Amino acid sequence: MKMKVEYKVKRYNPELDDTAESWDTFVVELDQAATVLDGLIKIREEVDGTLALRCSCRSAICGSCAMRINGQARLACNTKVSDFEKNGNITLLVEPPGNMPVIKDLVVDFVPFWSKVNAVDPWLKPNHPPKYMEEHIVSNESMLHLSEVMGCIMCGACVSDCTVLEVDKSFLGPAALAKAYRFVSDPRDGSAKYRLGSLEKPSGMWDCTRCMQCVEVCPKGVDPMGKIMKLRDFAIQDGYKKTYGAKHTAVFSDSVKHTGWLNEFQLPLRTFGIFNVIKLLGLLPILLDALVSRKVPPIFHHKLPSASSIQRIFKKFDL
Amino acid sequence: MLEHDVLIIGAGLAGMRAAIVAKDLGADVAVVSKVHPVRSHSNAAQGGINAALAHRGDKWEDHAYDTIKGSDYIADQDAVEIMAKEAGSEVISMEHMGVIFNRDDEGKLGTRAFGGQRKARTFFVADFTGQALLHVLYEQIIKSDVLVYEEWFVLSLIVQDGECSGAVMIDMKSGNIEICVAKSVILATGGLGRVFEPSTNALICTGDGMALAYRAGVPLMDMEMVQYHPTTLKNNGALMSESARGEGAYLRNIDGERFMAKEGNAPKMMELASRDVVSRSAQKEINEGRGIDGCVLLDCTHLGEKLINEKLPQIRDLAKDFANVDMIKEPVPVRPGMHYQMGGVKTDINGLTTLPHLYAAGECACVSVHGGNRLGANSLLDTLVFGRRAGEYAAEVSKKRRNFKISSNDLLKKHEGDIEKLLSNNDKDGFMYGSIRKEMGTLMNQYLAVFRDESGMQTAIEKLSELKLKYKNIFVSDKGRVFNTALIFTLELGFMLDCAETIAISALERKESRGAHARIDMPDRDDKNWLKHVLVYRENDDAYRVDYLPVVITLWKPEERKY
Numbered sequence: 001m002k003m004k005v006e007y008k009v010k011r012y013n014p015e016l017d018d019t020a021e022s023w024d025t026f027v028v029e030l031d032q033a034a035t036v037l038d039g040l041i042k043i044r045e046e047v048d049g050t051l052a053l054r055c056s057c058r059s060a061i062c063g064s065c066a067m068r069i070n071g072q073a074r075l076a077c078n079t080k081v082s083d084f085e086k087n088g089n090i091t092l093l094v095e096p097p098g099n100m101p102v103i104k105d106l107v108v109d110f111v112p113f114w115s116k117v118n119a120v121d122p123w124l125k126p127n128h129p130p131k132y133m134e135e136h137i138v139s140n141e142s143m144l145h146l147s148e149v150m151g152c153i154m155c156g157a158c159v160s161d162c163t164v165l166e167v168d169k170s171f172l173g174p175a176a177l178a179k180a181y182r183f184v185s186d187p188r189d190g191s192a193k194y195r196l197g198s199l200e201k202p203s204g205m206w207d208c209t210r211c212m213q214c215v216e217v218c219p220k221g222v223d224p225m226g227k228i229m230k231l232r233d234f235a236i237q238d239g240y241k242k243t244y245g246a247k248h249t250a251v252f253s254d255s256v257k258h259t260g261w262l263n264e265f266q267l268p269l270r271t272f273g274i275f276n277v278i279k280l281l282g283l284l285p286i287l288l289d290a291l292v293s294r295k296v297p298p299i300f301h302h303k304l305p306s307a308s309s310i311q312r313i314f315k316k317f318d319l
Numbered sequence: 320m321l322e323h324d325v326l327i328i329g330a331g332l333a334g335m336r337a338a339i340v341a342k343d344l345g346a347d348v349a350v351v352s353k354v355h356p357v358r359s360h361s362n363a364a365q366g367g368i369n370a371a372l373a374h375r376g377d378k379w380e381d382h383a384y385d386t387i388k389g390s391d392y393i394a395d396q397d398a399v400e401i402m403a404k405e406a407g408s409e410v411i412s413m414e415h416m417g418v419i420f421n422r423d424d425e426g427k428l429g430t431r432a433f434g435g436q437r438k439a440r441t442f443f444v445a446d447f448t449g450q451a452l453l454h455v456l457y458e459q460i461i462k463s464d465v466l467v468y469e470e471w472f473v474l475s476l477i478v479q480d481g482e483c484s485g486a487v488m489i490d491m492k493s494g495n496i497e498i499c500v501a502k503s504v505i506l507a508t509g510g511l512g513r514v515f516e517p518s519t520n521a522l523i524c525t526g527d528g529m530a531l532a533y534r535a536g537v538p539l540m541d542m543e544m545v546q547y548h549p550t551t552l553k554n555n556g557a558l559m560s561e562s563a564r565g566e567g568a569y570l571r572n573i574d575g576e577r578f579m580a581k582e583g584n585a586p587k588m589m590e591l592a593s594r595d596v597v598s599r600s601a602q603k604e605i606n607e608g609r610g611i612d613g614c615v616l617l618d619c620t621h622l623g624e625k626l627i628n629e630k631l632p633q634i635r636d637l638a639k640d641f642a643n644v645d646m647i648k649e650p651v652p653v654r655p656g657m658h659y660q661m662g663g664v665k666t667d668i669n670g671l672t673t674l675p676h677l678y679a680a681g682e683c684a685c686v687s688v689h690g691g692n693r694l695g696a697n698s699l700l701d702t703l704v705f706g707r708r709a710g711e712y713a714a715e716v717s718k719k720r721r722n723f724k725i726s727s728n729d730l731l732k733k734h735e736g737d738i739e740k741l742l743s744n745n746d747k748d749g750f751m752y753g754s755i756r757k758e759m760g761t762l763m764n765q766y767l768a769v770f771r772d773e774s775g776m777q778t779a780i781e782k783l784s785e786l787k788l789k790y791k792n793i794f795v796s797d798k799g800r801v802f803n804t805a806l807i808f809t810l811e812l813g814f815m816l817d818c819a820e821t822i823a824i825s826a827l828e829r830k831e832s833r834g835a836h837a838r839i840d841m842p843d844r845d846d847k848n849w850l851k852h853v854l855v856y857r858e859n860d861d862a863y864r865v866d867y868l869p870v871v872i873t874l875w876k877p878e879e880r881k882y
Contacts, residue, residue, distance in 0.1 A: 015799045033554055033643070045753030049796030049805040054354075057521040059557045059637055061450060062358045078640050103492060104802040110355065123458040124417030133374070133407065135414045140422035140429065144629065147445055150419055150454065154357050186417070 010095040037076035053106040063153035068095040073157035073217040097160030116176040127190025158214035170203040174214035174224030181227035206245025260304030264297035323349040324717040326501035330356035332702035333681025334507030335456040337710030346714040351468040360521040364449025365560035367441035368699040370406035379403040389435040390690025391834035395871040398686040435593035441696040483677035494800025498727040502717035506679040515657035516760025517556030528683035530814035532664040538854040540685040541662030543826035549597040551656030561695040564590040569618040572609040585882035592882035595692040598655040602769040614652035661689040670709025680709040691834015749794030772840045776827040825853040
């Protein structure tokens, strides 16, 4: 059975006199099992040969066809059009992936993406290289564990929808940080400490706001945010405790542990230090906002009556 | 004008392996690829990579024998010996670079069984071995700071005074054409799967390197040997890895019968016979009405959830996405589908073609180590061993090559003119690339598939020459220069038509059945007359010449092939 599918595709052509972005609508007939990519290829081959997009393997392994489909980054090749059926109609809004400059139509420039990946020294630096014709002896579990993050196909979906990159282009981003995790947690790699040292700098692992967007959109189950959180754990364990991020974590958990809830007023003071005037002044707009909307945290922080049960949880997990 | 010692065309496993070793040897190396390296189709290799490790009680001779028997005795045995001997060090060096191979209980590299081999010697990373290798090689490219021309498409090879001297290429992002002079050129462009429809291959597998060499006067060899993989999904042709059968999956017909047990199929090795044998058996079941909706069943239900999730996670996802089947619970409908080209640019054991300073490695090359049928997990090995050898040899020879001059202005003008001409055709009645490609793919899959016969192959040749005529008036609807994919696809289609023709010509030429070339009108192997390679040379636009080369036999005399 065939279905009619409406594609609304965002167009951009730098060679046209009018280079403004625009939307084109195409209606194509597709099989029930068709993917978004099947329709785009049909449009390109039969309706409008000028439509530019990248695609190759058709089976979610080459990472070429990440794009925004109905507002979210996905691989066009493993997204079924029938998933978007509403009252018998299917309308797809197709845009290039975000956070990267558009070259033409759905094709974006991946140079910023790869420069971030390159910045994490993305190659194994073996601690003790084995002898000729001998492999590293490591557990199967440690390799299976890495296969989750090695499943990353560098499609850029996470980078496209990263909410931090949207406001701060310097952030390393979920793909590069997940790649870094791949080496930090590889038992054969000898430079975890050095790697963590460079990742704890500004624009690194502490800039993630844990919005979960990258986890949501990753088509390969890599869980980039989870990997970033693990990197933070490793960094603190390895003695990198001086960053604001590490302090923030420490102050946060200290407050909850002792009073049962977060002392929001103290959090910035203890994280930045009370003499860090510049940083604290930077928070003034937030404080003013809070005043206006009457959401200022209490200055005097009371211990909750149930704090002892919270403490038991901390004790149980040996924190 | 761009200039390098070694220019490598293609950034899959063969190309990147060549680049890394050539750079190590001090050459000025550049890689040109029409896609970013990690988008290359080496990604799609699922099952693993073969190596016989002596210190584990395996012998390279056994690996070589299995490969030669698998090839139906037209692999060149000197080349197979090299591949089998160098396999171990190649796999171990990939591990040293960072590949996360699955391990055994002692923490050493683990193995799995694969088709056509008497011993489990396939090293693997779950069922995405190709991706795991490709991404690690790209890490090494970054580490070695190898220059990559990303998303550049090669238009032609530069041949001057009977020597290869570089390539003419177009930057897809700007549409600018550049001349790249090189002392050595290595073709590593992969396969030609898109010549067939359907195919397991990616959309980028358009036989570019084979056609570039063919147009430069270099012969293509063994082109009739096209591998149909026994287990592909009906819907989109996606591959269900042989590792499923390696891990113990069964093939069944509509009656639930494991048809590989039938006399004449492979009662001994069953589902793990060579791919040509399994594909023929499956196709026979389907043709004789014992299939289900044009498919047979790949049954993994007895393997258990844990094994499937640990060792076959990717194909479980593929079956879910594209066949709507969870293979833990039900068998997956599969059918034989075009997968691999055993033939390609004729090279020697160092990757050198018949044109001085032009090399080839990987699927686009034919050394020949696969002969009439490639064993599963030998293709990754082929790319690494012969990619490395070509890189080493090309780097060394380029140091000794005297300086030469290229008339780059003339070359540039000619190619600019060709592109202009193509784009300026405004005959909207002209054919678009899509319709010609579909017609070509469908006819190839009809007449040059698992079973072939004289009249079918003849028909294919006639229809292909009609398509070539249509191609002369092809209409490219995008007239711009920036990321003009319609233009690139049109150029690729020209390459594919050349490749398709050489396949049909070679197939019609071989008057016997051997390996993947199974003729219903000539069902027997004929060692007396056909223990030789078929080579096709291009004479001009419409003329070609066929020649033969004897098969190199060292230790293993041809015998009857039974599994």
